C-alpha cells in the first residue's frame with residue numbers, strides 16, 4: 278500500500294499495541310514497528326514479555342539477527358548479551374581482565390511491555406527521555422545507549438498509566454480480535470474511527486443498515502479525562518445487531534469513549550448482558566497505521582459457532598473501512614486541502630484539539646487543558 282499525505286505528529290509517553298502475543302514463540306524473537314521505531318520482542322522463560330529497540334547499542338545491527346535462549350538476547354556481531362526486560366548488558370565477550378569497563382553499566386533501549394487481551398502493549402516514551410536525570414515520570418524508561426547508572430536500571434515502572442484493556446463485566450465471556458493495515462497517517466486513521474457519517478455509505482449491507490434508513494440523530498457528548506464520551510443512550514434502532522441484543526428485554530445502553538492517544542471503547546449493556554470493544558489505531562511506519570479491534574461479550578454464550586460468525590461479519594466491516602482508506606490514500610497523495618464540518622465532524626475537531634492540548638502539556642509540563650468545557654449535544658443524519 279502506498280503511503281500518502283503529510284505525516285502526523287505522534288503522541289509519546291503512552292501505551293501502544295505492538296503485536297499479538299500469539300505471534301511470539303518460545304525462544305524466538307519477533308519484530309514489529311511502532312511509531313517508526315523498530316522493535317525486537319519476545320517472552321522470557323519466566324513468562325515476561327520484553328520489547329527492545331531492534332538495534333545493538335554497540336554498532337546498531339538489529340538485535341533480532343542474534344540469538345535468544347529464553348533469558349538473554351545475544352547480538353550476532355560481537356556477542357554482547359543483554360537481559361531484555363531491562364536492556365542491561367550482561368556480557369561483552371571481548372573484554373579481558375585488564376579492561377575496566379563494566380558491561381552492566383551499558384543498556385540497550387528497553388521499553389515497558391505488558392500483555393492484555395492477547396496484545397503485547399509497549400510503552401513508548403518521548404525519544405531520548407530518560408537518558409539524563411530529570412524529574413519526570415518516564416525517567417529511565419527508554420535507556421540511552423550511553424552508560425547509565427545501575428540505579429536507573431532497577432527503577433520500577435510504577436508511575437506509568439495503566440495498560441489499556443477491553444472492559445469486562447463478568448467472569449465468563451467470549452472474545453475476538455481483528456486487525457487491518459491502513460495506508461494513512463494516524464490522524465486520518467483516528468478521525469475515520471470516530472466518524473459517524475460514513476456508516477450508511479461505507480458499511481451498507483442488509484445486516485447492518487442502508488442509506489434508506491438514514492435519519493437525524495441527536496447525540497450527547499461530555500468531556501472525560503484525555504477524551505470525550507458519547508453518553509449512554511439507546512442505540513440506533515436501525516442497526517440489526519443491536520435489535521438482536523433486544524431479545525433480553527432490558528433497556529440497552531451504549532457508551533462510546535474516545536481517549537487519547539488512539540482508543541475507542543464501546544460498551545453495550547442490557548441487564549447482565551454486555552458487549553465491549555476496544556479499538557485502537559496505532560502508528561507503525563511513516564504514513565501507515567494499523568487498526569486493531571478487540572471485543573469481548575457475554576451475550577449468546579451458548580450459541581455454537583457464534584464467535585466465528587461474528588468474526589466473519591466483523592472482518593467484513595473492518596475491510597470496508599480499510600478499502601475506503603486505501604482509496605482515500607490515493608487522493609491524499611496530492612495533499613489536497615480538506616474540511617471538517619459541523620456537527621458530524623465535531624468529534625474529529627475535538628480529537629485535534631485534545632491532541633494539541635496534550636502535546637502542549639507535554640512540552641510545558643503544565644496540566645493538560647481540556648478543549649470541551651461541558652456537555653455538548655450534536656445532531657447529524659446517518
Ligand code: FES
Pocket residue numbers: 333334335336337338352353354355356357
Ligand atoms: S554490534 Fe552488537 S555486539 Fe557489536
Ligand SMILES: [Fe+2]
Pocket residue numbers: 469475476479480598
Ligand atoms: Fe467504519
